Amino acid sequence: MSVDLGVLLRLEFPTCVREGLRKLEEVIKLPTSSQQHGTQQYIMDEFIFCFKDHKIGKPKPLGPVEELAIVQQMAHHIGESVDAASQNTLFITLFHPAANDVRTPHKLRILGSLVSLAVVTHNASVLEATAVWLQQVxxxxxxxxxxxxxxxxxxxxxxxxxxxxxxxxxxxxxxxxxxxxxxxxxxxxxxxxxxxxxxxxxxxxxxxxxxxxxxxxxxxxxxxxxxxxxxxxxxxxxxxxxxxxxxxxxxxxxxxxxxxxxxxxxxxxxxxxxxxxxxxxxxxxxxxxxxxxxxxxxxxxxxxxxxxxxxxxxxxxxxxxxxxxxxxxxxxxxxxxxxxxxxxxxxxxxxxxxxxxxxxxxxxxxxxxxxxxxxxxxSLGDIWKAFRTLPSNRLIRTLLDTHGIR
Known part of the structure; x- marks a missing residue:
């Protein structure tokens, strides 16, 4: 079972971002395999975050206008989501902050702009997904x-x-x-x-x-x-x-x-x-x-x-x-x-x-x-030890006496 990615190759920016999000969701739902992670990364790099130009296969810099377009496409897609579980899984996949990954700063910048837009537009779906992301990281x-x-x-x-x-x-x-x-x-x-x-x-x-x-x-x-x-x-x-x-x-x-x-x-x-x-x-x-x-x-x-x-x-x-x-x-x-x-x-x-x-x-x-x-x-032994180093205070004495700390 596979997902047809051919349509993504025929789409121009920023339309490819919205379709890339749909395809990424399809891939996430597939049974786990050795190729699944690679496919997910390919879709994100070339069609969602657009780290590379898929037509020439080389990295390309994104300006503020392009980043805003990506943010708007993400906001629309996630805002229309009705399944909280799929929404959270997609969000965690998109913005997983891998250590020593040169793409992470760019992803966090996109996420910051996405959340900022969600706050002013009261996009509850994006805010709820961000809440889960904050808790997971x-x-x-x-x-x-x-x-x-x-x-x-x-x-x-x-x-x-x-x-x-x-x-x-x-x-x-x-x-x-x-x-x-x-x-x-x-x-x-x-x-x-x-x-x-x-x-x-x-x-x-x-x-x-x-x-x-x-x-x-x-x-x-x-x-x-x-x-x-x-x-x-x-x-x-x-x-x-x-x-x-x-x-x-x-x-x-x-x-x-x-x-x-x-x-x-x-x-x-x-x-x-x-x-x-x-x-x-x-x-x-x-x-x-x-x-x-x-x-x-x-x-x-x-x-x-x-x-x-x-x-x-x-x-x-x-x-x-x-x-x-x-x-x-x-x-x-x-x-x-x-x-x-x-x-x-x-x-x-x-x-x-x-x-x-x-x-x-x-x-x-x-x-x-x-x-x-x-x-x-x-285990609160270190806490009691730290309290005993503090200056004299009536409530602290009560606290220590109540719990038999000498």
Whole structure:
């Protein structure tokens, strides 16, 4: 059994992209064989992503106009899909980020443009397929970060001075909840540095404002990755809800907000994230206007986000029977968050005791609730050891005493 590819050779660009997507779906449905992967790659290289000119068999550069045409053809094809399983399988095949593959950067650039178009047109099919892709490559990965940094630039920071959320973003939690939750995880990781042991970078205020609006008005949004199955995915990867990336920003926020209050500098509002190492020294602040309003608003937003995450952890018991995995919080990621707080403590001045205690209170509150709701389990010895290195704090003492840690 085979698929006739002759028609593709007779089609001009960009018509060949749409037909190539149809043929690729046909090939994917065929029984697995040694030739199947080669056929898939041939269709993608020459007729979908158009890495090569099939008429002369040589690589060809694509300009912005050609890339836009490819994105539009993909958006139309996937948008018309009615079978979620086939849609997800096609998406994973198209945008699989193979290591050391020179085609991967080009594919991720196309994917970023495709998702950006889907956000503004509310193309739910593309957004849902992207949500599955984010989960399969891990929302904390550099590939997810590459795709999401373009979205942050295009939609979260178009008008930093405006307190209102850009309209294309407002309905996303209702249109594509899994995409929204995974987007929060991937975009916040650009600043949170979860799992690295490094301190976080100050996120732009419009980004924090948007996340607070989404999470506070949709109480169960952060749990969607744990409760939604992935059609067409035989080996789903471990879901990473946005809980810890948001918590890490909330726990460290007293430190960086104190810095901006002391220096009377406004929070970054239009600085674009990059995947290179970002440090606090790289934050560019223009002028001294509005620093007090920025800090006051940010303090309120982080308080709301912290409360939202505590409520999210408390509500896990109500969805436990629908969860697709047991793990809610990863112990290794929790440990890395404590290590980042330890780094903050080393830089802390004697005059910063109030922000230090607020940070430690938030950290202890999250762990207390997580343990009570069975959201954090497994081997926790390293976590207790890390807690004992932190400065004295009433809630941390309660936490350690409750669990018999000396």
């Amino acid at each position: 891990c929302c904390l990965s550099s590939c997810s970060g590459e795709v999401c940094q373009g979205l942050v630039r295009d939609y979260f920071l178009p008008n930093p001075s405006s307190p209102s959320m850009p309209s294309p973003l407002t309905p996303l939690p209702s249109i594509a909840p899994l995409f929204t939750a995974n987007l929060i995880t991937a975009a916040s990781q650009l600043y949170a540095n979860l799992g690295t042991g490094n301190i976080c970078v100050v996120p732009p205020l419009p980004l924090v404002r948007t996340f607070a609006s989404w999470l506070c008005t949709h109480p169960h949004l952060a749990l969607v990755p744990l409760t939604q199955p992935l059609p067409g995915i035989s080996l789903p990867m471990t879901a990473v809800p946005p809980i810890l990336t948001i918590v890490k920003l909330c726990v460290e926020s007293p430190f960086f907000l104190r810095y901006h209050a002391q220096t009377q500098s406004p929070l970054p509002s239009s600085r674009r994230p990059t995947l290179t190492k970002i440090t606090q020294d790289m934050v560019k602040v223009e002028g001294k206007e509005g620093w007090k309003e920025d800090v006051q608003e940010a303090e309120e937003l982080y308080s709301k986000l912290h409360l939202s995450m505590l409520k999210t952890l408390q509500s896990v018991t109500t969805v436990r029977c629908r969860m697709t995995q047991r793990q809610v919080l990863c112990p290794k990621q929790v440990l890395s968050m404590i290590e980042a707080v330890s780094e903050r403590v080393k830089q802390c001045k004697s005059s910063d005791q109030d922000c230090l205690q607020l940070s430690l209170d938030r950290l202890a509150q999250v762990i207390l609730v997580a343990l009570r709701t069975d959201c954090l389990s497994g």
